[in-house]
Amino acid sequence: MNFELKPLSLVGVSSEKCDALVVLVTDAFKAGKDDLSLLIAQAIREKDLETKPGKLLALYRPVQAHAQRVVLAGAGEGHAKQVRTALTAALASLKGVSIKKVVVSFAAAAREDGVRAAVQSVADATYTYTTTKSKPEGRTVQKVLVAAANASEVRASFERAVGIVGGVELAKEWANRPANHATPSLIAKAAQELAKLPKVSCTVLGPKEVSKLGMGSFMAVAQGSEEPLRFIVLRYDGAAKSQAPTVLVGKGITFDSGGISIKPAPEMDEMKFDMSGAASVLGVFKALAHLKPGINVVGLIPSCENLLSGRAVKPGDVVTSMNGQTIEILNTDAEGRLVLCDALTYAERFKPRAVVDIATLTGACMVALGGVRSGLFASSDDLGAALFAAGEASQDLCWRLPLDDDYAEGLKTGFADVANVAGRAGGAITAAKFLQRFAGKFPWAHLDIAGTAWKSGAAKGATGRPVGLLVEYLLTQSTHS
Numbered sequence: 001m002n003f004e005l006k007p008l009s010l011v012g013v014s015s016e017k018c019d020a021l022v023v024l025v026t027d028a029f030k031a032g033k034d035d036l037s038l039l040i041a042q043a044i045r046e047k048d049l050e051t052k053p054g055k056l057l058a059l060y061r062p063v064q065a066h067a068q069r070v071v072l073a074g075a076g077e078g079h080a081k082q083v084r085t086a087l088t089a090a091l092a093s094l095k096g097v098s099i100k101k102v103v104v105s106f107a108a109a110a111r112e113d114g115v116r117a118a119v120q121s122v123a124d125a126t127y128t129y130t131t132t133k134s135k136p137e138g139r140t141v142q143k144v145l146v147a148a149a150n151a152s153e154v155r156a157s158f159e160r161a162v163g164i165v166g167g168v169e170l171a172k173e174w175a176n177r178p179a180n181h182a183t184p185s186l187i188a189k190a191a192q193e194l195a196k197l198p199k200v201s202c203t204v205l206g207p208k209e210v211s212k213l214g215m216g217s218f219m220a221v222a223q224g225s226e227e228p229l230r231f232i233v234l235r236y237d238g239a240a241k242s243q244a245p246t247v248l249v250g251k252g253i254t255f256d257s258g259g260i261s262i263k264p265a266p267e268m269d270e271m272k273f274d275m276s277g278a279a280s281v282l283g284v285f286k287a288l289a290h291l292k293p294g295i296n297v298v299g300l301i302p303s304c305e306n307l308l309s310g311r312a313v314k315p316g317d318v319v320t321s322m323n324g325q326t327i328e329i330l331n332t333d334a335e336g337r338l339v340l341c342d343a344l345t346y347a348e349r350f351k352p353r354a355v356v357d358i359a360t361l362t363g364a365c366m367v368a369l370g371g372v373r374s375g376l377f378a379s380s381d382d383l384g385a386a387l388f389a390a391g392e393a394s395q396d397l398c399w400r401l402p403l404d405d406d407y408a409e410g411l412k413t414g415f416a417d418v419a420n421v422a423g424r425a426g427g428a429i430t431a432a433k434f435l436q437r438f439a440g441k442f443p444w445a446h447l448d449i450a451g452t453a454w455k456s457g458a459a460k461g462a463t464g465r466p467v468g469l470l471v472e473y474l475l476t477q478s479t480h481s
Helices: 035-045 080-093 112-126 151-176 184-194 207-213 216-222 268-291 336-350 363-369 381-394 405-411 427-436 467-480
Strands: 002-006 018-025 056-060 067-074 101-106 143-147 200-205 230-237 246-250 252-256 296-306 317-320 326-329 354-359 374-378 398-400 444-448
Touching: 002 151, 018 035, 018 080, 056 080, 067 080, 080 112, 101 112, 112 143, 112 151, 151 268, 151 467, 184 200, 184 230, 184 252, 184 268, 184 296, 200 207, 200 268, 207 216, 216 296, 216 317, 216 336, 230 268, 246 268, 246 336, 246 467, 252 268, 252 336, 268 296, 268 354, 268 467, 296 336, 326 336, 336 354, 336 427, 354 381, 354 467, 363 374, 363 427, 374 381, 374 427, 381 398, 381 444, 381 467, 405 427, 427 444
Parallel strands: 002 143, 018 067, 018 101, 101 143, 246 296, 246 354, 252 296, 354 444, 374 398
Antiparallel strands: 056 067, 200 230, 230 296, 317 326, 374 444
16 A cells, blocks of 8 residues: 655645545634535535534535545544544445545645544554455555645654554554464564565574573473474664664564463464564564664564473473573463563663563553553653653553552562562563563563554454554654664
8 A cells, every 4th residue: 555645735635536535624624715625614514514523424426526435524623533533434434435546635734643643544444454365355445645735744744654554564464363374483584574674684593592592481481382482683773883772572472372371262362462562573673664763773572382282381380581580480371571581681782772572461451451551661760751752642552550669579489589470469560570670781661562452352453553652762762862
């Protein structure tokens, strides 16, 4: 799908041939003398159209435009959330219609966040997963023209949105794939494909290399599966080598049965999404290659399956992590933190400016925050504030939760340096406290995306979050470098 931004008023838009024209009508709309403007003004005057977000007026081949279908969509003040609401409703009204070219026009001056939301909303609404279908019916939309009279003022936001969409869709693709089509080896190959893009390189470590590094915690999770683990190292080098990188660590459990602490059967199929953190790292690197910011970024993906077999790790087993800490594994279904802790230790070698791990880590975070905001934990207030602001700016929302030392009390054990779980209370926080033990040598943040990485039910599928948040954060750091 190709996106284009043009400096067009409603006069110019009315001459654009397309299958569907969506006009976003905000409170600031003022009618000109052209026919399309007069039509919108009359519709508002007759109360057939409201500027309230989500209110629509659909037209078929009106003489005022060269479009097959026109949807006038109320967009409030034109903020990101309002534009998303408007376009989601407008595109839903066009479902079932074969559309190849869509024009999205701002009837008044466009806001930067509104343009960004427009690009992302069209991409979300038209996305279709096809990889494992015998007769795939993908999206029919091939071209999206965004029209705004003040296009020059919002072009940077438009380009950023296009880059993020590419990353989000790559993250969706890999998270949506069933586990037999997204093994650790296949994830590694996807990362190696990214290395063909500008400024991106990739190294893949297998079981022998990981064993030499002493990643006993990561290896313990992988040992129950026939699929060999992979430790993936991506690099984006957009700045001088002397500039410290930001390191992203993505949990890459390509299927999580829970191990010996096996999960209930209902909805276990959704555990293919347990590598959504890894998928988001892949997506971020694709976006970086498109946007080419002047920063350095490292992506670390510890990837394996968590299965049960005669070789699988058992509750009560004690393993030794890469940094020498011993861990009593009380629950084999708390495996994400076991692979992440060794990756966090590995991150030390890059002397990073900051490390952010991304993981579908705890059901407790889903209970706490639902599917609206990801859980955010940070050892540094500056890092926490920057990530929160990036979430607000990108509408990929998060919420900061505490890291009081008292929460770590439940991780104490008489049989190792630390247990991998505490009690049920504050489960998302105690998981973060576990990870914090391995992140003491750099500013660190943890994003728990268990509630936001995918949707269940009729809309089952990956969301591509938090690619938008992470790219926004990284680009902000680029401007501050």
